[in-house]
Amino acid sequence: MNAHRPMPDAMLQALRDRFGDRCSTAQAVRDQHGRDESAYDAAPPDAVVFCESNEDVIDAVKLADRHEVPVIPFGVGSSLEGHLLAVQGGISLDLSRMNRVLRVNAEDLTVTVQAGVTRTQLNREIRDTGLFFPIDPGADASLGGMAATRASGTNAVRYGTMRENVLGLGVVTASGEWIHTGTRARKSAAGYDLTRLFVGSEGTLGVMTEVTLKLYPLPEAVSAAICHFPSIDAAVQTTIMTIQMGVPIARVELVDANTVGLVNRHSGLGLAERPMLLMEFHGSPASVAEQAQTVQDIAAEHGGEAFEWASTPEERTRLWTARHHAYFAAIQSRPGCRAMSTDACVPISRLAELIAESVADVDASGLPYFLVGHVGDGNFHFGYLIDPDQPAERELAEVLNHRLVERTLRMEGTCSGEHGVGLHKMGFLLDEAGAGAVGLMRAIKQALDPKDIMNPGKIFAV
Template identity: 65%
Template structure:
């Protein structure tokens, strides 16, 4: 399968002196082995692997600064790498260069329980952080499904199943340590809950996908573990009925912690993959956080709304092991979808629209997919208007790729026309670059390009992503 703009044509030559200097400095933490390079040249996007010329494994912010200075001196592309779970081609070395692996920068540096904050190195994953703070009575809520690194989650402005209540990385990153393209080390803010001092550098780097600087440390907000947690599933006769229920729940102001949608095909895939027996119709999965009385009140209101919209079989999962099984199954929906067609390659896309436009957008997308020649599933964090489409493609079929892109383009045009966005949480990477002009307009795109030129004048930081140079 070939992507619309094949990346291999843009590679820059790398001076041997640069490779020799990196090898001398990092020893066995520098690699040009084919297997290591290929591993760092692929993610979960539909693109074929595009390996870097070499990989460096960093252990500290100072080492990242050394690599950046050297690469900037020789005009060598530098691509930050977390755990490789991105979905839009973010980490592909489309112009060659060095993949900077931050996964070994995995120390929790500080937990300030009284201030409800934690500071971690960029390679710490969300599960690792929650495991380390479990005994404090706190937790970190941002949950994109994959066990992504906090640096990568910041770089892509990730969100996930809890975003409807706790927000996204944009709301939950308080401060960053960032290495600039020329190797300077910048701390973007302190740990104060608010500040009016100058430009908000933290928010500039959150969502920049490694194109403006390399995130090496992250300070995040923590939250008290809820006193009571309960989850439930509810089946619906139609997709419309399920989505309409979500709209009414949000408009009523019910503070659900999670509300996830799966279409019938997604439920079928999850059943096969996770050995569950969920009823295979459009489904909503809820989770409620709060006091026992508050959780009961939320659940009662939600049950009333879903019943009025034809919801059936409102079933509780109150035991921790039952909730864990249910949410693990939901998080594995990507892999479940892929198993519907062994040997396939998934093209996964997402959009986000105002909640009032959600039902129309999901319905019209389902109509597009109904006539497709390949299997697909729809699921999403519909509580904030964000949903995903997984299209399982034959990796050797150019026709299926083109067909999937027609559907993807239709989906994005529909979302933008509804005053939404081409991506609610996956990020731009390679795959969504073509929609940036339609969404933002030429003047806004020119301003973004000026920002890139100011922060990275030699275009070494993850070049070829988000906006064209």
């Protein structure tokens, strides 16, 4: 399935003729573009092309189509499931230089950007409009990459995921044709929804070069809070009741006691080492105060205590330190380790049960881990901390992850709430969707990419 396809000399020469020093075969450059934040070893491409325009992408893809060479889009390399590993060789199309905000339509609350624009760059450039883009996966990912993996993150409980926030796309197809999907209108009933087809396709159907997004008014008031609980179940039950009561909370994140301890040691904090919720409320001053009081009352019913509130940006940043530093604290707690991430998401009514069973399982295994969750939408992540030089640890992590996904699917959830399938979850997708649905996905792939050059070897086997 993932045999390397040798790149013809004629293809490499054509790339060099067209792109000059923007086509690199240096080993260090290739290694960088064959590695993401997953626990996989690097699988470098044969060449890297740095694109600066739609025309660059079109020309590169046309050459790849002619020579039947794989094409792997590259943003900033922050994906977690092996999406950008060149498992069959080919060329990595680096879109990071396609980083212009093309058009801001503040009156319509929309923006069109090149795919290499990152979320923090976008918010910095539109700050004076009074608008912002809320999707925050944690990493400063490119917006093209976020659309390709259907990313979400900490704000999804209120603002949705990339699926709900992408209005249109510019895409280079497998034959090298540039097409536009969608419009700036907030709805459309015209033909097949090609935008949603490409969002989440992980580069397997085409290369996204432009993205049109929804924007939102900056909230008049923002308040953040942390609260400690006697158990994970109490914290999750507080979240469930908050959502069921219709409180429009913007963020609600879980950090378990083990991870709070890791952050304390990493960042010199003195947080109580108990399960903790971090919350954020957006709106008018009156509505934020009302939301916060409602949630505090709910938390108190479940043993929540030691509430700490913050309304200034500096205070909010301090409160969110534990969540933002969780990954780095965990990695540094075991030097040289890699984190194998899970990405389970279930209906919120089953969340407490799933987390409890999964925590008991990993605790019994003895494998080090950290646990954080976007619990407002039923999504949470284990990071199993494995020694990459110990195959037994990788195997144990895979066993734990497999059992976690089995529980998740039994509870009518999904193996991937936001990271995507990539290499790691191909078998899980078949378990979740079934052979018929995956067969339909395969038929779409073969219709749009008959030579299988678009990020081959990902999502499912062709």
